[in-house]
Amino acid sequence: xxxxxxxxxxxxxxxxxxxxxxxxxxxxxxxxxxxxxxxxxxxxxxxxxxxxxxxxxxxxxxxxxxxxxxxxxxxxxxxxxxxxxxxxxxxxxxxxxxxxxxxxxxxxxxxxxxxxxxxxxxxxxxxxxxxxxxxxxxxxxxxxxxxxxxxxxxxxxxxxxxxxxxxxxxxxxxxxxxxxxxxxxxxxxxxxxxxxxxxxxxxxxxxxxxxxxxxxxxxxxxxxxxxxxxxxxxxxxxxxxxxxxxxxxxxxxxxxxxxxxxxxxxxxxxxxxxxxxxxxxxxxxxxxxxxxxxxxxxxxxxxxxxxxxxxxxxxxxxxxxxxxxxxxxxxxxxxxxxxxxxxxxxxxxxxxxxxxxxxxxxxxx
Numbered sequence: 001x002x003x004x005x006x007x008x009x010x011x012x013x014x015x016x017x018x019x020x021x022x023x024x025x026x027x028x029x030x031x032x033x034x035x036x037x038x039x040x041x042x043x044x045x046x047x048x049x050x051x052x053x054x055x056x057x058x059x060x061x062x063x064x065x066x067x068x069x070x071x072x073x074x075x076x077x078x079x080x081x082x083x084x085x086x087x088x089x090x091x092x093x094x095x096x097x098x099x100x101x102x103x104x105x106x107x108x109x110x111x112x113x114x115x116x117x118x119x120x121x122x123x124x125x126x127x128x129x130x131x132x133x134x135x136x137x138x139x140x141x142x143x144x145x146x147x148x149x150x151x152x153x154x155x156x157x158x159x160x161x162x163x164x165x166x167x168x169x170x171x172x173x174x175x176x177x178x179x180x181x182x183x184x185x186x187x188x189x190x191x192x193x194x195x196x197x198x199x200x201x202x203x204x205x206x207x208x209x210x211x212x213x214x215x216x217x218x219x220x221x222x223x224x225x226x227x228x229x230x231x232x233x234x235x236x237x238x239x240x241x242x243x244x245x246x247x248x249x250x251x252x253x254x255x256x257x258x259x260x261x262x263x264x265x266x267x268x269x270x271x272x273x274x275x276x277x278x279x280x281x282x283x284x285x286x287x288x289x290x291x292x293x294x295x296x297x298x299x300x301x302x303x304x305x306x307x308x309x310x311x312x313x314x315x316x317x318x319x320x321x322x323x324x325x326x327x328x329x330x331x332x333x334x335x336x337x338x339x340x341x342x343x344x345x346x347x348x349x350x351x352x353x354x355x356x357x358x359x360x361x362x363x364x365x
Contacts, residue, residue, distance in 0.1 A: 036079055038215065044081075046083075053364075058357065058360045059084050062354065065353065066086075066337060067086065069346055070090060070340040070342050075240045080334075088339070099218045099239050104240075106338050107236070108319045110319045111243070111317045111319040114286050114325070115246070116187075117285035119194055119202075120160060120190060122264070129197040131155065135158075139189065146172035150176075154176045161284065162279070164181075164186040166181075168183060168185060180278035187285070190285075202221050202234060209261075216238065218239045219236070219237065249261055251334055253265065271285075279294060280292070282294070287318055290306075309356040310352075310355040313329055323339070337354070
């Protein structure tokens with residue numbers, strides 16, 4: 001009996017080790033190279049590029065290139081400290097909003113989707129919603145233009161993975177889960193689902209759950225002035241530095257200064273991995289590099305990884321006009337870029353050209 005108990009204990013131990021291996025690998029790396037977390041106020045520590053193996057001249061060349069491509073701000077963090085940072089006065093913020101240091105506060109477009117994905121995971125952890133629940137459970141019937149029997153098959157997971165089966169005008173296009181389509185209108189329903197599940201405003205829960213906990217003091221939800229719309233069209237406004245804080249939280253596996261901010265690790269891992277076979281580069285409203293192919297827009301297939309010049313483990317949040325949040329765990333790197341459209345000549349290749357220059361500055365293996 002004693003031997004059998006020991007054997008059972010050993011089997012359980014091995015199973016637990018295997019289950020946690022992938023999740024713990026990044027944590028182990030961070031234990032060897034602890035992350036720095038900036039204070040909510042006061043100075044954000046910098047690190048000299050040469051001190052961590054980066055070529056400062058080539059790093060500055062990458063930032064210069066970004067500036068030539070209509071960037072308003074670029075922040076590069078290494079293990080949480082500022083490795084490089086530069087700003088350009090483009091009036092990128094249509095409202096003219098600035099933070100206390102004069103840095104632009106901008107509407108970051110579809111980067112809001114990745115913020116929403118994390119908030120949905122927090123709500124799931126609180127038990128207020130489940131991914132397999134129908135959207136209709138929270139919003140009632142008629143939230144789309146599909147027939148009732150078609151609409152009732154669309155789940156929260158389908159919204160998070162862009163597989164609702166709805167067209168851009170919210171009419172039925174395909175059975176839920178059978179087609180990938182980048183659909184802003186359908187995805188916007190996640191904000192309504194979240195507010196209904198939690199029975200509070202998006203602004204309030206975002207502040208309580210996320211922004212106030214990691215020092216994103218210049219970030220907020222703003223109702224668009226034109227064209228008018230409901231809460232599903234709320235815009236997320238932030239700075240390059242605040243966005244870098246969010247990226248650092250993701251790099252730190254959801255922890256901030258030793259405290260859980262994103263407590264549901266299983267959800268977080270799933271959000272950053274291929275969420276369905278229809279588009280391997282898409283998780284839960286996050287993009288993933290390093291896949292053999294990916295889809296854009298209405299399902300146009302492109303061979304090769306999202307950003308060939310970038311590390312395969314890069315994951316990212318994308319907004320219009322090439323507003324970006326990049327996280328690269330293998331390099332302990334967070335990169336943000338805000339601004340306007342880089343320009344018609346460079347627009348299609350801007351991310352890859354930017355990452356070519358960044359990687360030219362990176363430490364050699």
